[in-house]
Amino acid sequence: MQIGLVGLQFSGKTTLFNTLSSNASHSQSNKEEATVEVVKVPDERLDNCSKIFNPKKQVNATIEVFDIPGLRMSEDNKVKITNSFLTAVRNNDALFYVIRAFKDESIVHPMNTIDPARDIEFLETEFLFSDIAFLENRLEKIKKDMLKSKDERLKKELPLIEKLFQHAEKELPLRTLELDETEIKILSGYQLLTLKPLVIAVNYDESSIATVDEEIKKLKSKFEKSGAEFIPFFAKIEYELSQMTEEDRQIFMQDYGIKESALSKILRTSYQMLGLQSFFTVGEDECRAWTIKKNFTAQQAAGVIHTDFFNKFIRAEVVHYDDFIKYGSFAKCKDAGVWRLEGKEYIVKDGDILNIRHN
Template sequence: MQIGLVGLQFSGKTTLFNTLSKKESDPSLQKEEAAIEVVKIPDERLDKLTEIFQPKKKVNATIEVFDIPGLKMSDDNKVRITNAFLNNVRNNDALFYVIRAFKDESVPHPMGGVDPVRDIEFLETEFLLSDLAFLENRLEKLKKDVQKSKDEKLKKELPVIEKCYSHCEAERPLRTLELDENELKLLSGYQLLTLKPLAIALNFDENAIPKVEEETKKIVSSLKEKNNPVIPFFAKIELELSKLEPEDQKVFMADYGIKESALAKILRTSYEMLGLQSFFTVGEDECRAWTIKKNYTAQQAAGVIHTDFYNRFIRAEVVHYDDFIKYGSFNKCKESGAWRLEGKEYIVKDGDIISIRHN
């Protein structure tokens, strides 16, 4: 599963990518290809379990992050959306708009001035027009093909495409349209841009720290669509934080008056947007967070560990993380009734500690 960082040139997108991936690259260099890194998801629960079990290895859950080359001014003094850019965006399962909210005369904005709402609406409008053009062409082709072939599959697709087209024509992104599982499955191969889950990262400078909450609320209140997660962050500060040891990070954040690093929140939000959650396996050899989709059964979760566990699944021993921390050991969890055996249809919860019984 992968998430794409999308934004205009000089938005701080590559600085954020460098921070997430712990890589060093010059943000001022204009890349022609998307950079890709596998990024660890911070999880305090896994950290605590590792502290308790002292394993040889700790393995965090991960996602792939794509740094899509930023949109820049073209020769006619306008920012143009290219097919190469759209194709890069389509390759992702969810999107994070990285939006500039800082002023710096030494770094020109490609649209002439800093205006976060304008930049967000620009991206949304361009993606909406791209979807609308695709749906219009698909609708026209479907109508012809249905008349010729009478194919039942095409007949089922036609009303779904019509519904999506009407929604986009009304200037509403497809993520705001109610679609059932069958409809989503039917649309999955088309990689529609406004159907992808979206969050917004607002990049402020350090001068905005005292009023960042107020400024973020102003921006959100001006947006057409207000249901997407919006996370304020400070790209340069986050990059400096990522280079420090944990104790030094706390001192650094206290000096700047920052209560929490936005980095962990951005990654957690990305994880949640993709419909993912984690369960844990623990022991002396390894403590690991395993990534699964929400509503996975115990048998499906077992299959993520190893295909043999899926095929030869008997039972899952389950204790939720909160119960384990509350009671302090597996034995005490058993005594209290928090430890239990679950069958293959059990729906795994985020934070379950699981051991698989198999033959």
């Protein structure tokens, strides 16, 4: 899974990225395109399993986070969207607009004033224009190709592209259009910008802690047709938190009235948007979190561990994390009737602990 951080220059995007990077396993940098970090997904459930089994290794789930270079003012004193910027944005499964709401006279906003609603509208409009241009060109090409060929795929694609084009012309992002699995599959190679799941992360300063809920409520109301999730965060505070011990972090968050860190919010929201969840494998050698799509069967989940497990699947031993913690061991879970054997069609739940039986 890849998420891209997008925003204007001096929005706090890179500070947020550095906060996420404090939990990274390795990094890779390309200033012309994006800075990339593979970030461990914190999971208290996995930590608790490791405390019980004391394994040789704990393996968290990971996501890739891309810090896409911030948009700057051009020579004609306008913020300009470049092709290289759009290419970097397209290569992500979900997008996070990082929007500036903090005030700092020493850091000049590219548009000279602080206006979160304006910045959100600017990004949405530019990305929508890009999608409209692509769809218009694609429509022309399909119609030309259909004169030369009787390709059935083109006949299926034409009404879909027309539907998207008409929706985008109403100034509505494509993520708000209901599509079935077949249509999503047809569009998968096109990387349309406003079709991607979107989170709008608004960066406040500590003076706004008391009013942030009301401010976010206003933005949600204004952009209710965007199909986006909204997350308020405090970049400077979050970065300080990322450098602290767990004990100090909890005290600091309590003092500032912060209930959840930006890292947890971003990762949790990313999973929800992309329809993902985690299951666990546990033992003395390793405790590991595995990322799967919601509604995956036990056999499909087994295939994520190893392809042989999918092909030679027999049964899955299953107990949910909550039950395992409640009873304290697999033996006690069996006695309580919450440990069970499931077949290949069993739908795996978020937090299930699995042991795969296979040939």
